[in-house]
Amino acid sequence: METFDLLAQGLLAAMQVQNLVYALIGVTLGTAVGVLPGIGPALTVALLLPVTYRLDPAGSLIMFAGIYYGGMYGGSTTSILLNTPGESASIVTALEGNKMARKGRGGPALATAAIGSFVAGLIATLGLAFIAPTVVKFALSFGPADYFALMVLAFVTVSAAFGDSALRGLTALFIGLGLGLIGIDLQTGQTRLAFAIPDLLDGIEVTTLAVAMFAIGETLKTAADREQVDAQVMAVKGSVWMTADDWKRSWASWLRGTFIGFPIGAMPAGGADVASFLSYSAEKSFAKNPEEFGHGAIEGVAGPEAANNASAAGTLVPLLTLGLPTTATAAIMLAGFQQFGLQPGPLLFTNNASLVWALIASLLVANFMLLVLNLPLIGLWVKLLTIPKPWLYGGILVFATLGTLGANGAMSMGIGPVRISFELVLLLAFGILGYLLRRFGYPIAPVVVGLILGPMAEQQLRRALAISQGDPGILVHSPISIVLYVVAIIAVGLPLIMRLRGRGAVLGQLATDED
Amino acid sequence: MNKLLLAALVSGALSVPAFAADYAIVAPAAPGGGWDQTARTMQEALTAEGISGNVQVTNVPGAGGTIGLAQFVNQENGNPNALIVGGYVMVGAILTNASPVTLAEVTPIARLTGEAIGVVVPASSDIQSVDDLVAKLKENTGAVSWAGGSAGGADHITAGLIAKAVGLDPTQVNYIAYSGGGEALAAILGGQVTVGVSGISEFASQIEAGELRLLAVSTDTRVPGFDAPTLQEAGVDTAVQNWRMIAAAPGLSDEQVAAINADIEAMVNSATWKTALETKGWVNTYLAGDAFEAQLAADIAATEAILKDIGLVQ
């Protein structure tokens, strides 16, 4: 098979000692910057891309692959240990991962994230190499109506992250949906809810909201709680490694996460965040002990982290085969590829075969380096928790504001003669909101989820109805949308049926849930 | 190897001279987009050619460039070192967003590059030519769905101009806005919409691969490398070009404007700039001085008229 030959050649080139060193540097840099709370993969790649320009094409390509995977992975570390995700795709990782870390199981949580990322990265990169054309055909067959069905499925399953009260979960979701309305309406160019503030015209930045809600909100909540401030943190209880039981519970989740993440990452309107939400709820439905979710279930880290990384490789499918950047990170990567002389598009695999295969081989090597680098470091990362709280949280706020300033830090507002950054004002306001929501028992994740999914669902629905000239039949016109709605109905129905089948304890819990 | 990296970091840090920046260019868009690439290419050309000792690029993304423009006008008044990248999209955005700041408040320096809007259909479509498309539009305007960038942008304007030129009501154009050309391209390739309108470079590789059929280009002359008529040649009497420009701060003296003009002209004629245009596939449409100001005024008037016709501007 010619494909194997080309891949083997690429791998041989990538395995040269010099290139391995570049891969290691790339992974180290990517992880080091990506790990900082508040700095997500898009910013990491944008910041580090110029570093690669100084090398020869092969070297820069491989270092770049390392930075990409390192940056994608790095965010999960602070999500798990400090509950401060730097971007939307690590939010669900924080849900279970941080609960695990608080029980002294940060080591296994990081390990399952690292190995899951590796497994997912490996399978998804191979998928990119061998089935990209098929996957892209499938992704293109998704019309607006199908995307809307996917959003409905995502909305339905988001309830998995609602915590113990449907009322407060829905309220948090609707606050997010409300924030999602702000800005210029894409379809008509009309301004909604911007209150004549120019900075609101483009809407609320998801990263700003996520960093504020988690990093700032968490800092405020921790500071306000005397017991937490004084508590001695147990960085590690038991082994820092995964136990046999952890392995048994993780492997299926890694695979499920991979198979959810890869195709969704490949969709022009999918993305790592949607993939991680769906993976989380899938894990909750498949889990033998769903009641453990919300209290540190390892499946809830393993699945979404695998989905997150698989979707990172999935993003490369439309990027390489169609020249379609589907995420902010991908858009920055497209600029990077052009520097290497790669012209993404349908002819890429024929016109630039050797470079493409070098890139795919680089991704495989980088993925492996990531594991090599991060597994031994887990013991070191968990020591983050032993940094005295004043310095730790001071540092978190420094990086959270640095990330916000770096991504969107224009001094666009003025109070008298003083120029200030509107984005930092938003960061502060949402941070206080995040604290208040925590204080009154509201879950945080649905707010961010609402901001991400709300505008997507609205745009896709309106596109579908515009194309059909108002005929709502289009919504259930394709087999894909029908399948998605059926899955959504099962996702709602199955837990209900299982509960009704007389598991007393669960029934009791259900009774306490309604309010 | 770490030494090498450290050396790179340190040299990057120390290579900045102790003087103030010669030029600070605002790219009113996110990193990676067309305006950002224009600004960064200028940065490269201006410094590589020794026209300027130090050029800094800042990104102020949002709302079709109007956020960056407003900030530029407010903060840089009288600063001869400040430049802003802009373009035709900004003209439309200023009108649809009812922006408080307009292009009349900056000092236009020159048009740098331009791009034709391509009108495409998927290879499997039964539409073979502009005539077929016009026939479909006349049969039922709303049944033809158009995919392109955000509402009120150059793509939307092109669709409206075509409808108007063949005597149809532009408000009836069924325009589906996508965020960015990429997502629109996916919808066109997937056959979700009837026809696509976007910058021709977005479609180039798909046209070459035979996945898309290019019906016409929007400019008044044909585009080299593409086998398609202009709209005018195809019987639709309209023309539009998506151009990019560079402007300076308001409140400059004639000498200051002349100095900037000279620097930009030197840059446009430099080898670095020409090579960069070639690798990026941009067309040099350099136009400066009174000729540019006249063209800008004409474009603003024409855009306002068509946006009113489409119904986006009152």
Add this chain to the structure above:
Amino acid sequence: MSAGAPNHTRRPDGAALVIAAILAAIAIVIFWQTSQMRVPPVQQRVGPTVFPYIVATGLALLSVGTLISALRRGFPARSKDDYGPIAWIIAGLVAQILLLSSAGFSIATGVLFAFTAKGFGRGPLWQTIPIGIVFAFIVWFLFARGLQLSLPRGPFERLLTTGAF
């Protein structure tokens, strides 16, 4: 609600009432703002006002739900929060916002760092502010100089990197 700690009285939960009122207020603002919008006469079956009305209706219903929950004391028990540390941290963030454009990244962020540490009980400020500034400067140097991130410069950065103000 199992977590709702039985307080001494069966008075309605005051904070929850306030939340219900805020949700209602947001719903009203969205309704009002949306009703003021000009809907362009373009070919759109579902216009730009439909989703805002749906979200506003949802928030209004949730406000009623919260009100009922407040009357039934359905909210979980709340920890006794200490507002002093919160005030310090918020003051740090506000100070950073105000200082950034004039004093530059290091000084503004150093103040944020020190105020946050103060919120967690570490002082005194005359010691922690210099520590914070040095830390923020190292971060600034790595990101602004090493990685070309656009971060505000002030006199401190100019002095240390170019030797002049």
